[in-house]
Amino acid sequence: MLPQLVLWLVGGALTYRVALSYAEKGIDQSLTQSVRSLARQVKPIGSGLLIDFPKAAQDILEQDPKDRVSYMVSSPPGRFLLGNSTLPNPVELAPLTGVPILYNATIDKKPMRVALLDVDYGEADAPQRLRVQVAKSLAVQKRITAELVADILAPLLVLGALLGVLVYGGVSRGLIPLKRLQAQLGDRREHSLSALSPIEMTQAPQEVHALAGAVNQLLSAVRRSLGQEKRFLSDAAHQLRTPLAGLISQTELAIAEPDAQALRARLVKVLAGAQRSAHLVHQLLSLARNEADVRLQLLDAAALAREVAREWTPRALAAGIDLGFEGDDCLMVHGEKLLFREALSNLIDNAILYSGQGSMVTLRCSQVGGQALIEVEDNGPGLTNAELEHVFERFWRASELPGGCGLGLAIVAEISHRHNGSATAVRVAPHGLRVVIALPLARRGA
Missing domain, CATH: 3.30.450 (Beta-Lactamase)
Structure with missing residues (x-):
């Protein structure tokens, strides 16, 4: 008005x-x-x-x-x-x-x-x-x-008043679908779970389908976030229960142990359990961090891979593993440096842990078409075709060797997904395993 x-x-x-x-x-x-x-x-x-x-x-x-x-x-x-x-x-x-x-x-x-x-x-x-x-x-x-102004403005004033009434009525009528949608959303407040379910398009008025679609996307994102939090809490509680119970049990036995040699053995087990628990907590926190939104920046994947390979060389030598790097000198991708380093570290850690003493582990960078491929290959015992189907699942382990918790490759897959890429695992003849991270190359000038 x-x-x-x-x-x-x-x-x-x-x-x-x-x-x-x-x-x-x-x-x-x-x-x-x-x-x-x-x-x-x-x-x-x-x-x-x-x-x-x-x-x-x-x-x-x-x-x-x-x-x-x-x-x-x-x-x-x-x-x-x-x-x-x-x-x-x-x-x-x-x-x-x-x-x-x-x-x-x-x-x-x-x-x-x-x-x-x-x-x-x-x-x-x-x-x-x-x-x-x-x-x-x-x-x-x-x-x-x-007189002329009065003769002109008087009808315009009447028409303006009539137009105001029509506009008010039209706007009120146009807001009726929004009020109905508001009523539908208001009915969900008392039910926290159903409040996150998508709005049925058959129930939403035709005029607000676009708005309802946007609200559904928001509800889906909130529901996914809550699901990730619940899954993280469930996984953490489930995985921490066993090592903590073992720590308590070994500590109680150590307290009651009169023999110094047996006490030392108990304390070694306590230390191993504490290290496994610390590793598990680190992996769980890393997994939760990777599930959050990340800001991608331009980085050289090949240069970062060489740097990670140098950092892991002393541990590989201590384990009797021949760790090497080969491939392109420069591969520009869009990524988050800390997360990408975490993925490479998990791949090398897994290869060193499960390939066995005397094995060879190779970190390789190459360009195929419009993709940058970062591979970690070992000539260890490898996995069967049935085991390959579960290799990226959380808490799945193909070996009972101490030190792992079944989250390393799951973290690699999650980080790859956050970088708009993918992670795959293939068998290497005659034996061994190759895990490949494929990321889109950054366009020149981007």
């Missing part, structure tokens, strides 16, 4: 200006005709003038006191001959003979519009000039303008 009111006021001001301009043009045309007609009534006779202006014509000009018309004839200009002697001459205008000029003046404290016309007469050796002036009050102009 406020914009409509502002537009109506602006329209009224513009209408007033336009109406005032047209009324002024009408008065100017009338005054121009009057001053020419009056000039024609003054006829030169020799060196004198014959003014043929009957009393009836004078009465017609001066009969309306509200729309008073005054005139003045002077010759030479300024020397009063006939009419109203109080009509002023223009101050800044220089009249030309035979050309009417128009100007504003104040007569008896009233605004007037004046038309002036100079006419030459007389003999060639004795030229003379006649000035004819006709003035008209501007009251009529203002009255006409006010």
Whole structure:
């Protein structure tokens, strides 16, 4: 309603200006005709003038006191001959003979519009000039303008009020689908689980299907986030229960053990259990961190892979493993450096742990088409085809060797997914395992 009111006021001001301009043009045309007609009534006779202006014509000009018309004839200009002697001459205008000029003046404290016309007469050796002036009050102009503006704005005001009612009704009617959707969502507040279920499009009004779709996407993201939190808590509780129970049991036995040698053996088991629990907690936290949204930045995957290989070389040598790197010098991808380093570290850790002493582990970087391939290959015992189907599942282990918790490759798969890539595992002939991370290459200039 406020914009409509502002537009109506602006329209009224513009209408007033336009109406005032047209009324002024009408008065100017009338005054121009009057001053020419009056000039024609003054006829030169020799060196004198014959003014043929009957009393009836004078009465017609001066009969309306509200729309008073005054005139003045002077010759030479300024020397009063006939009419109203109080009509002023223009101050800044220089009249030309035979050309009417128009100007504003104040007569008896009233605004007037004046038309002036100079006419030459007389003999060639004795030229003379006649000035004819006709003035008209501007009251009529203002009255006409006010009437015109009122005649225009009054219907517009009625139409504006009618339009306001129609707009209010239309907006209210248009908001009905949103109110129905609000009622549907409001009914879910008491049921936390069902509140996250998608809105049925058959129940949502057609006008708000796009909004309902956006709300469904939001609900799906919230539901997925809650599911990840619940799964993390469940996995953490399940996986920590066994090592913690073992720690408690071994600690109780160590307290009651009188033999120093047996006590040392118990403490070694306690240490191993504590290390396994710490590793498990680290992996669980890493998994939870990887499931959050990540910011991808431009990085050199090959350079980072060489750096990780150098960091793991001392541990590989200590385990009797030949760890090497080969491949391209530069592979630009979009990724998160810490997460990508975590994935490579897990791959090398798994290869060192399960390939066995005397094995070879190779970290390889290559480019195939529009993808960057980062591979970790070992010539250890490898996995069977049936085991390969479960290799990326959480807490699945193909070996009972101590040190693992079944989360390393699951973390690798999750990180690959967060980097818009994929992780696959294939058997290597005659024996061994190759895990491949495939990431899209960064476009030049991106």
